[in-house]
Amino acid sequence: MSSNFQWYIKKQWGLSEEDTLKLQNFYEKRSLEKGEVLLQIEEFSNEYYFVESGLLKSYSYSSNGKEHILQFAPENWLIGDLGSIHLKERSSFYVEAIEDSLVCIFNESFFDELSKLCANFRERNEALLHKHVRHLNHRINLLLGASAEERYVDFLKLYPNLSKRVPLRLIASYLGITPESLSRVRKKIAHKEF
Amino acid sequence: MSSNFQWYIKKQWGLSEEDTLKLQNFYEKRSLEKGEVLLQIEEFSNEYYFVESGLLKSYSYSSNGKEHILQFAPENWLIGDLGSIHLKERSSFYVEAIEDSLVCIFNESFFDELSKLCANFRERNEALLHKHVRHLNHRINLLLGASAEERYVDFLKLYPNLSKRVPLRLIASYLGITPESLSRVRKKIAHKEF
């Protein structure tokens, strides 16, 4: 039986069926209940997560105690504080399950093994990082200038289907507005779309 | 005569005096006048810049035509679209001189050479990227929840001295507010600080 993760490894890193199977010893699966916290902020951790099924979020709190969501991770997404792994620093955010989920957990030894099996691991890995930086820059641009409505539309593009699965207040927290405002935005948009 | 860049290379990459000199053939210096554009958006470029003296900015425009500043780069800072270099894509922002400046320009061949001279080039390079991602996440957090005043105070920490050199409207564009609002924030802060 083949998992999403195995499919992802093959596709993303161009591994053979055989090599993909070799990696099985370097990660473990874990099922999570809704609300379970995988990664605490300020924690020394070297784990990284692939979402087999379910939905996770990464978030932190600002000085006034409000939760800010950095990222959602539905099926087939990766999530975790890679920076803390490589920089040997404390993690800079939480990771928590929004739904009952199944995740694959792995750490540096997985990457080490992968780099042996994948000839151009470094390049691909670096490219992924650069793409992530691009995405963050895009988000910063939106936060600098776009209205709540524009940001919501952008969210819908980035995470299709998620608008139905995720509680409104979490989307609002991702957009940097209140749930009430988001509710108004949705009302306004309802006339345009569909 | 030793340049800031040579000092930076030695310190950042732990090279010997000799190796540092070898790299001289892999970058060139260029002087810029205020307002000169080093990198156009949507351009295929593989250049990266180190600021010897002066001040640069990277920026793009949002849908409503407003300029958004992604980063300032005073002396001894690096700037450029690394992502576009590695991903072979068009650049996602402009780079322009705010003051008359002197920059060191280099490209992949410089990195190639550096990776030969620096044993743990990959690790250090990756660590730099991760630090950058952390910084971007921090900025996103501020934009999600902090007031204009809080963001301005954060700006002052990140870029000490810059508040005197940079036109107010550019700082405002970095913070995502109008020059008028920033002026009011500064007025308010003036009572507290100093």
Added chain:
DNA sequence: ATTGTGCATTGACCTATGGTAAGAAGTGAA
């Protein structure tokens, strides 16, 4: 000196979004 240009400040007003509170609708447990 005069004019012009760009920038910072200020004030008056406006708008998007926040804050609060209340109710409606859905969900799950006993």
Added chain:
DNA sequence: TTCACTTCTTACCATAGGTCAATGCACAAT
């Protein structure tokens, strides 16, 4: 079923920040 709980919506008012316009200031060009 009822109760408790959460989510979403709506209404009303408050506020941070935006918009526009006027002023003043510094500096460059003539």
